[in-house]
Amino acid sequence: MSQSILGIGDYGAVKHPGGEVKTFALGSCVAAILLDPRTKAVGMVHVALPDSSINEAKARQRPGYFADLGLPLLIQEMARLGSPGNGRGLVVKLVGGASIMDHNDTFNIGKRNVLALKKYLWAYGLGPLAEDVGGNHSRTVSVFVDTGKVIVNCPGRGQWEV
Amino acid sequence: MSKVVDREAVRQAIEKLPLFSSAALQLLQVISDPDHELEDVVKIVKFDSALTMRVLKAVNSPVYGLVKEVTSIDRALSYLGERMVVSIAVQENTGPLFSKPLDGYQSEPGGLWRHDLFTAIASREVARYAKGNFDLDLAFTGGLLHDIGKSIFATFWKDASLEALGQIEQGIVSDYLMAEQDLAGLDHTEVGYEMARHWQLPESLQAVILHHHHPAEAIECMQPLVYAVHVGDIVSMMAGCDTGSDGLKYQLDPGYQEFFNLSPNALAEIVLNSEEEFSKAEASLVSQ
Numbered sequence: 001m002s003q004s005i006l007g008i009g010d011y012g013a014v015k016h017p018g019g020e021v022k023t024f025a026l027g028s029c030v031a032a033i034l035l036d037p038r039t040k041a042v043g044m045v046h047v048a049l050p051d052s053s054i055n056e057a058k059a060r061q062r063p064g065y066f067a068d069l070g071l072p073l074l075i076q077e078m079a080r081l082g083s084p085g086n087g088r089g090l091v092v093k094l095v096g097g098a099s100i101m102d103h104n105d106t107f108n109i110g111k112r113n114v115l116a117l118k119k120y121l122w123a124y125g126l127g128p129l130a131e132d133v134g135g136n137h138s139r140t141v142s143v144f145v146d147t148g149k150v151i152v153n154c155p156g157r158g159q160w161e162v
Numbered sequence: 163m164s165k166v167v168d169r170e171a172v173r174q175a176i177e178k179l180p181l182f183s184s185a186a187l188q189l190l191q192v193i194s195d196p197d198h199e200l201e202d203v204v205k206i207v208k209f210d211s212a213l214t215m216r217v218l219k220a221v222n223s224p225v226y227g228l229v230k231e232v233t234s235i236d237r238a239l240s241y242l243g244e245r246m247v248v249s250i251a252v253q254e255n256t257g258p259l260f261s262k263p264l265d266g267y268q269s270e271p272g273g274l275w276r277h278d279l280f281t282a283i284a285s286r287e288v289a290r291y292a293k294g295n296f297d298l299d300l301a302f303t304g305g306l307l308h309d310i311g312k313s314i315f316a317t318f319w320k321d322a323s324l325e326a327l328g329q330i331e332q333g334i335v336s337d338y339l340m341a342e343q344d345l346a347g348l349d350h351t352e353v354g355y356e357m358a359r360h361w362q363l364p365e366s367l368q369a370v371i372l373h374h375h376h377p378a379e380a381i382e383c384m385q386p387l388v389y390a391v392h393v394g395d396i397v398s399m400m401a402g403c404d405t406g407s408d409g410l411k412y413q414l415d416p417g418y419q420e421f422f423n424l425s426p427n428a429l430a431e432i433v434l435n436s437e438e439e440f441s442k443a444e445a446s447l448v449s450q
């Protein structure tokens with residue numbers, strides 16, 4: 001068993017037996033999760049904002065923070081573990097993107113994150129096989145190498161599989 | 163509906179809280195005066211040796227990576243900013259209130275401190291987008307104390323949390339604050355307000371604590387400040403820095419638009435800057 005914990009803007013992939021990639025308390029952030037059924041590799045990026053053009057310095061320091069830069073980097077990570085560099089055949093799941101109650105458009109960063117990720121996935125010819133997004137609850141999510149399962153946890157709601 | 167919380171018991175728990183030191187109270191008083199100068203803060207800190215020591219420890223924490231050790235309060239303050247000194251004083255004077263787990267909210271130990279510290283930083287970032295003049299450090303201080311009521315309320319709230327979530331889901335109540343009112347007969351903002359009065363905190367801070375979920379109910383002159391913390395609180399929850407089961411289950415009051423120019427890009431900048439400052443602030447305060 002080994003756990004890789006990702007913070008906001010981090011990305012990572014593993015494929016050793018017992019491996020797990022986990023991120024806590026997504027809020028309006030979105031975890032894009034990639035699974036390769038052939039290599040058994042699993043990866044995740046914890047995206048906070050849709051578009052890196054708002055802050056160039058931060059885009060260089062923490063590219064994984066942004067959907068437009070984070071997704072290609074995660075696909076590269078998967079390629080390092082033997083997946084095709086163009087993302088072909090990867091299974092995608094999206095988790096997170098919650099919002100406050102009664103929000104207006106400005107505050108719907110969660111939805112903008114989900115839409116941005118879908119747009120960049122589409123450029124690779126990919127789309128989510130499953131998603132658990134939106135709502136008014138913050139999610140913690142894990143993906144496991146051995147089972148390929150994506151498990152979501154939420155205070156007061158228990159846990160479930162996506 | 164049975165009112166599960168005994169108000170008298172809450173009152174007694176608040177009465178038992180130790181008072182703030184005179185240095186800490188003076189500090190909060192001075193900060194809440196928009197015309198104060200850095201020199202006023204320096205004077206207060208210098209007269210309190212415990213506070214002095216902790217401020218110097220914070221500024222010399224490895225997260226700031228200063229090459230030369232800072233040994234004077236003047237330099238420490240101009241480097242850290244008044245807000246870090248306020249954080250240290252508040253942390254010291256509230257003892258275990260911030261660090262114990264919030265059972266009723268299913269929050270980890272330290273969850274309230276992290277949420278309030280993040281909210282403090284985010285409220286200050288929101289205040290930068292104010293249409294009028296704004297005292298940034300006051301927004302910070304308000305954010306730092308806004309949910310202090312949860313520390314006492316959580317012990318009385320216990321396992322009502324699950325019922326609260328059910329009520330929200332079924333649309334019986336419009337948000338978590340209403341669920342608290344409905345199930346307990348009082349909520350964390352009222353408890354916090356009574357704590358602030360017990361501590362004799364400045365009125366502006368009392369207003370923030372009482373009205374942060376319904377800023378329109380604050381008296382007019384306090385509204386810009388209360389709205390800054392209202393939005394800062396929401397940014398903090400959006401960033402995943404909440405206090406457990408109540409996370410994100412509050413309403414946004416669009417009245418903030420009267421006081422702040424917040425475009426989607428501005429909000430994105432606020433999230434970015436807050437998160438960056440938070441990681442540093444948290445690390446330097448933890449290493450105390």
Ligand SMILES: [Fe+2]
Binds near residue numbers: 308309350374375
């Ligand atoms: Fe609150």
Ligand SMILES: [Fe+2]
Binds near residue numbers: 277281395
């Ligand atoms: Fe809060």
